[in-house]
Amino acid sequence: MEIAVYATTGFPTIARDIITVLARIALGVIFIAHGWQKFNEWTVSGTTQSFAQMGVPLPDIAAPFATFVELIGGALLILGALTPLVGILLAANLIGALVIVHLVPVPFVDQGGWELVAALAAGALLLAAMGPGRFSVDRFLFKGKKGAKSQAQKVDAPKASGGEFTPAN
Known part of the structure; x- marks a missing residue:
């Protein structure tokens, strides 16, 4: 397949599904690590105190939310379960x-910057928007359900009438 075709349609479905699994695993591991750090190393109580010192509103709610969304959400991302909601x-x-906390003029995380936070948010949003791919709990649970066919599957399938291929946006 020519590069020009990939430029407008992306990779074939199987490649997208494999790449999506790898992205889910990488992001999931990162989120679990950060959630575990808040839970085990700093403790939820310590994270709450840290959030209060950083000026995070409602630290008694925000710290446990961040901790458990990262821990549980990371695991669910790896599994590809409830992916849009988790993302x-x-x-x-x-x-x-x-x-x-991280909206400072420098992007670098070692200077309190926004690069890691922005990259992780973008990855989570991308998975929420694109779905977990073929190799996922979501696909297993919802396969055959009305409206459960992924956008990627719809795009890759040639039209039955004319056999034309409609590229993804």
């Missing part, structure tokens, strides 16, 4: 962190 919750958590 939105993770992104909302990170956008809050970005706006409240």
Whole structure:
């Protein structure tokens, strides 16, 4: 297949599904690690105190929310379970962190910057929008359900009438 075709349609479905699994695993592991750090190393109580010192509103709610959304959400991302909801919750958590704590002129995380938070939020939103792919709990549970066919499957399938291929946007 020519590069020009990939430029307008993306990779074939199987490649997208494999790449999506790899992205889910990578992001899931990162989220679990950050959630575990808040839960085990800092403790939820310590995270709450840290959030209060950083000026996070409602730290008694925000700290447990961040901790468990990252821990549980990371595991669900790896499995590809409830992916749109989990992606939105993770992104909302990170956008809050970005706006409240990390919105500084420098992007670098070692200087309190926004790069890691923005990249993780973008990845979570991308998975929420695109779905978990073929190799996922969501696909297994909802396969055959009305409206459960992924956008990627619809795009890759030639039209029955004329056999034309409609590229993805």
